[in-house]
Amino acid sequence: MEGESQPLAPLQSTSKSLPFTKVWEQSTEDNNLTLYGFRRFKTSHLVNLRFLEAEIAELDHEIYQVGLKSTRRAVSGRDRLGLRLSRRDSNVPEETEFVTQEMVLKLRNLLKEYDDALASFNKIMSMQTFSLIDDERQSSKRTDLHPYEVYLTRLVRVDLGPRTTQDPFYRSIHKSLRALRYWITSSKKSTDEEKGSAMNKNMSYQNTILIADMLSRFLVALAAAAFMVLPLIMVSYQNMQRTRLITISICIIVFALLISATLKTSGVATVGATAAYAAVLSVFVSNS
Template identity: 45%
Template sequence: MNTKISTPTLNESDKPSTGLCYQGLPDDGILNLGREFRSHWRTATDDSELSLFCFRRFRTGHLLNLRFLENEITRVDHEIYQAGLQIEIDPGSKDKVGLRNATRDANVLPIEEIITRTRLQELRALLKEYDDTIISFNKIMNLQTIALSDSNWLSSLRTDINNQETFKTRLLRVDLPPSTQRDPVRYFLHRWLRKLWFQSRVKTPNPEATTPNFQGYRNSIRIADILARFIFALLAGAFLIVPLVVLSYQLSLQSHLVTVSICILAFSILLSLVSQASNQETVMAVAAYAAVLVVFVASTPTNTPSQ
């Protein structure tokens, strides 16, 4: 006797899920996610540091968000300030806050209607968001940046902007430490390299059109660091070699003093222009350089006038 085993039918709710990322998404959304994943997977597994660790900065969006937050806090702060002006108190002789000359609104609500629990909670939430956003934006702006045009692969993903906009767009290097002290020499070299490579790219045909797998990268930060260290090494050597050569040809003590004074003055001016050192560090560097020149003077023979 054969028994027929009936197989239960699955309802729509009993069917296996196709994945969390597909639930509730239309077909177009699924296709867009697939395209984005293919692009993101390529940038997340690329060998170049510019593809791996460069992200958009959204500086204008951050600034707009800060301005909107500032306006909201200004509105609440003005209402609280007007409530405080209703309390007639002596501002004092110094009047640091400026209460004596403060502008009073014509129609002001009573203090009990302005200072409410809801208003205080709104002020605290706005201030916390504003302070956190300010600190975060400051950290973001201290991160080192490159131009979007430095990476041919990343710039090819942006079809909504032209070549000039790719040169102006900055990407954050999240793998590098923040540059809390901007070196003018490195900053100038970095800008010069970006501009040089962008001009050469504009003059040449687009290589991505003929070579699909072409990827060009220009690590301007690393090259600028190497050039800056080389320039500083040359300057340091020049400030030591030139006085030594000049002093070796001078025989009078007065000439030695003039040469040493000019070198120390030139070193101080150059150090203050190209370095972000503190006042104490600058004084220590100048004093060390002066001590080296004094050793040169002491070891150089001079013609002293006879008695």
């Protein structure tokens, strides 16, 4: 009857492969890897950027050709853009035919999409990542992937800050932990298949980011303590001043090289840390 309100249809899931119950389970998960871990679609982002880049490049070429044809003034002496050597097309439209409101709006929209996509991709790529193999609950659902693909797949942690303070030493530990996890998982799966046993219902997790951070801090502190204590012990058993200076000089050089090679520090930070280290050793030598 006209004027009567019709009952609303039930809300359908936006994805046939992922019903609402699964979405609800992931959104209320106790484990942080499942709760805050999301796919970053790296390749799809890159494909989108390449498409936008190609469209803008085509339009940019046409703009240059029309500009070279329409300009009447001589190229400036510096020629910063290299316009004097630019190749010119034979069939170039007139300025009035090419520069239209439609073209300007198209250029603005493409550039806005391109700039936003670049900024968003840069932000995504700077986020903390972990391997899909670290989260057995999510990896068990990706039946379309080979175990090695699961190991290579990265997910982002939306609850953590960007990767601005990571150093090569931390990344090496993180990479080693992922490789160890892959080896353990592969060995366990092979053993279960040989025995014909069912899969364990208790899903395992490995917070590689936290473990790598703790291990890197501990090892750096241990190495710093060793660099402070060992030279002092060596110098205490040396009587000649010349031998002491050689020992201290070698320790300072090795310390500076290790700081530069293993930690992501700037040149100024390396010089400051080396100077502080040299000052401590020099004070000990002068007082002994």
